[in-house]
Amino acid sequence: MTQTNNNMTVNPDLAMERAKCNFNVLEVTHIFDGGERNTLQRKKIEDVALNSGASKDALGEEHMSPKEKYENAVRKSCIYATMMKNELAELSGLESFGVSSPVIRRTADAFFKEVSPFLLHLGMFVPTIMGQCTPEQQSYWLPRALDMQIIGTYAQTELGHGTFIRGLETTATYDPETEEFVLHSPTLSSYKWWAGGLGKTVNYCIVVAQLYTKGECHGTHPFIVQIRDEDTHVPLPGIKVGEIGPKMGFNTADNGFLGFDHYRIPREHMLMKNAQVLKDGTYVKVARHGKLTYGTMVFVRVVLVNEVAFNLAKASTIAVRYSAIRRQSKPKPDEVEPQILDYVTQQHKLFIAIATAHALQLCSTWLWESFSAVLAQMKGGNTDTLPEFHALSSCLKAISTSDSAHLIEQCRHACGGHGYMISSGIPNLYNFVSATRTYEGDYTVLLLQTARFLVKAYEQAEAKKPLTPTVSYLAHAFSGSRATWDNSPDGIIRSFQALAAGKTAVCVTNMRKRMRAGLSQVDAWEMSTIQLVAAAEAHCRAVIADTYRKEIVRLTANSSPNVKVVMDQLTTLYLYYWALERTGDLLMFTSVSQKDLVDLQIAYEELLLKIRPNAVGLVDAFDLRDELLHSTLGSYDGRVYERLMEEALKSPMNKEPVSDAYSKYLRPMMKGKL
Ligand SMILES: CCCCC/C=C\C/C=C\C/C=C\CC/C=C/C(=O)SCCNC(=O)CCNC(=O)[C@H](O)C(C)(C)COP(=O)(O)OP(=O)(O)OC[C@H]1O[C@@H](n2cnc3c(N)ncnc32)[C@H](O)[C@@H]1OP(=O)(O)O
Numbered sequence: 001m002t003q004t005n006n007n008m009t010v011n012p013d014l015a016m017e018r019a020k021c022n023f024n025v026l027e028v029t030h031i032f033d034g035g036e037r038n039t040l041q042r043k044k045i046e047d048v049a050l051n052s053g054a055s056k057d058a059l060g061e062e063h064m065s066p067k068e069k070y071e072n073a074v075r076k077s078c079i080y081a082t083m084m085k086n087e088l089a090e091l092s093g094l095e096s097f098g099v100s101s102p103v104i105r106r107t108a109d110a111f112f113k114e115v116s117p118f119l120l121h122l123g124m125f126v127p128t129i130m131g132q133c134t135p136e137q138q139s140y141w142l143p144r145a146l147d148m149q150i151i152g153t154y155a156q157t158e159l160g161h162g163t164f165i166r167g168l169e170t171t172a173t174y175d176p177e178t179e180e181f182v183l184h185s186p187t188l189s190s191y192k193w194w195a196g197g198l199g200k201t202v203n204y205c206i207v208v209a210q211l212y213t214k215g216e217c218h219g220t221h222p223f224i225v226q227i228r229d230e231d232t233h234v235p236l237p238g239i240k241v242g243e244i245g246p247k248m249g250f251n252t253a254d255n256g257f258l259g260f261d262h263y264r265i266p267r268e269h270m271l272m273k274n275a276q277v278l279k280d281g282t283y284v285k286v287a288r289h290g291k292l293t294y295g296t297m298v299f300v301r302v303v304l305v306n307e308v309a310f311n312l313a314k315a316s317t318i319a320v321r322y323s324a325i326r327r328q329s330k331p332k333p334d335e336v337e338p339q340i341l342d343y344v345t346q347q348h349k350l351f352i353a354i355a356t357a358h359a360l361q362l363c364s365t366w367l368w369e370s371f372s373a374v375l376a377q378m379k380g381g382n383t384d385t386l387p388e389f390h391a392l393s394s395c396l397k398a399i400s401t402s403d404s405a406h407l408i409e410q411c412r413h414a415c416g417g418h419g420y421m422i423s424s425g426i427p428n429l430y431n432f433v434s435a436t437r438t439y440e441g442d443y444t445v446l447l448l449q450t451a452r453f454l455v456k457a458y459e460q461a462e463a464k465k466p467l468t469p470t471v472s473y474l475a476h477a478f479s480g481s482r483a484t485w486d487n488s489p490d491g492i493i494r495s496f497q498a499l500a501a502g503k504t505a506v507c508v509t510n511m512r513k514r515m516r517a518g519l520s521q522v523d524a525w526e527m528s529t530i531q532l533v534a535a536a537e538a539h540c541r542a543v544i545a546d547t548y549r550k551e552i553v554r555l556t557a558n559s560s561p562n563v564k565v566v567m568d569q570l571t572t573l574y575l576y577y578w579a580l581e582r583t584g585d586l587l588m589f590t591s592v593s594q595k596d597l598v599d600l601q602i603a604y605e606e607l608l609l610k611i612r613p614n615a616v617g618l619v620d621a622f623d624l625r626d627e628l629l630h631s632t633l634g635s636y637d638g639r640v641y642e643r644l645m646e647e648a649l650k651s652p653m654n655k656e657p658v659s660d661a662y663s664k665y666l667r668p669m670m671k672g673k674l
């Protein structure tokens, strides 16, 4: 039975959940958005972009052929890009439309069940022009790129190398006679591979290549390269370009390959903010830090933390709303079947997903602010804070993407069989987010970057030298005693820091032992990498826990009492959950006892029950319009079974009463005539 609410027919279980929520949902929405003003602005943007219905497809994307899907995605990308240039530019209050605005990015998701072929244009091509060009280069390229007169991508990865950038093989050799660079792909493994939009959409790209001048190699540098005619879109002579084929997700992103046959570009097309090649071929290094050409990757790593928090919010909204309307089993024979949300194991699967979406959202804002501060310092020529920021953004990217992918899959498990339907929305979310764990720096590789920093910081702490803020806790690593366990939020955070410090100490000790036993530094490091990854993970969890807790305390200082309570419950749940996931480590590095852990488990289970009545309110507070969710299971009205049937009836397989396969194959086989 359904009931009507604000002109909408709402499933009665969902209506009941909303009636029993005891906090002001809008207040939490404001916290999640970063303030009431941001919520209002977001809603305005969503209204303009989505109310016209331009984001809708006549036929579901999932029923289209790959070619139709791609063309449809280009069609909608063009509609959305035009909206961004016109209506949305002013509303979003951005100087340059779209770039780095999470709201614009989120709203775009209503248009695409997978991704836009323009994602790399806005996500990496434009940011590279902004971050790697001289002012003169910027004034030429940026207006054309922002106005979408040219469309670009970021082609760094090759068939043979993605992680090891220094191992890239594409060459850019300077010819002073003509003042040009000659781009060349000397081997099959040097072909560019993966760049989004490269297959069919873009006419320009940033190419990362080994720079040679005066017979010397100066390492990888970025170049802006035209690959297709600006009018006909035909690939230019010397360019071999195409699409790489079907993938687990990203199937509307036309990821491509690209090879060069002695292809010439003007000298000015090298992006020269950090290094220059003069007309006579002299190489001049401008930047004070050798890794500034990796800047666009750092930017995207920062953006991704926000991106995956948003996608996890979507998955948890779908799974919690569905769990409120779904009834299953009869533990008490005289009572009706309970909502599956009443099962404690279901709460254990889902509430951590909500809490993690909050934790990552708040960390992403904090990370973005730290990034802005680092950029401001670098503008003044000071790169001192870059190593710490690289370590921080690397581990946050790794852990946020990995945790989100895992929890989105857990949300699918929580939805049983129906979660496996494409129309539930969860498979597309998983396929998108699981890729984020790999691209822009693989999980293990980035955690090992953070571990390098941790080991150095540990050695500084050992030598009683000053430490940077995110690793200041390492100063307590030398007290000689195990950290005292205490189950208050601050106590648990201190324990997480003790775990990170303890694991780093174990790594350093083992590496030193191995080196004393005759291993080289490189081999001793390699043998310790399982533990180094674990140390970096522990460090990141301590950072997330500390930031989440501090930010919630700060942001709820003036909130109503019930909002304070529910936000406190969620942060505590996050801390208990991770403490219980790491009991072995806690026993190794803190004074926690078996009894303490048994008590903590009970406290965790009681906390789940306290959060239970507010679960639907908490996901409603993410304020995700149905157009963004693309889900039969997660829509606001909870008409799950009706929507599942409506979607099934749209399947082209249901257009004819008898499939052609019957007369072609089934009948002959069944009649023994095959
Ligand atoms: C509408 C608006 C839209 C907005 C956008 C919205 C959303 C965005 C969402 C999605 C984006 C869209 C799609 C993205 C699709 C994917 C794109 C890509 O994947 S692009 C390719 C990305 N590739 C990588 O990330 C490669 C990973 N590899 C590396 O980063 C490096 O090779 C690696 C592993 C760091 C090693 O580099 P290497 O040069 O070999 O260095 P070393 O290991 O020797 O280290 C030397 C020292 O340098 C330090 N270092 C390394 N990197 C950095 C850095 N980035 N910054 C500062 N410092 C760095 C390193 O720590 C060493 O320091 P010490 O010697 O220890 O002091």
Ligand SMILES: Cc1cc2nc3c(=O)[nH]c(=O)nc-3n(C[C@H](O)[C@H](O)[C@H](O)COP(=O)(O)OP(=O)(O)OC[C@H]3O[C@@H](n4cnc5c(N)ncnc54)[C@H](O)[C@@H]3O)c2cc1C
Pocket: 120, 153, 154, 155, 156, 157, 160, 161, 162, 163, 164, 193, 194, 195, 196, 250, 255, 435, 438, 439, 440, 441, 442, 443, 444, 445, 448
């Ligand atoms: C959907 C998608 C979109 C992409 N878009 C783009 C794009 O637009 N532009 C672009 O340039 N690239 C793009 N990429 C490529 C992406 O950046 C790389 O795939 C990624 O950086 C990983 O590199 P790899 O593929 O070389 O993996 P590999 O480095 O080969 O990794 C394979 C395995 O080896 C391990 N490994 C590698 N090195 C080490 C090490 N030093 N220590 C320990 N373990 C190691 C990794 O942990 C991993 O388990 C995209 C990739 C995907 C999946």
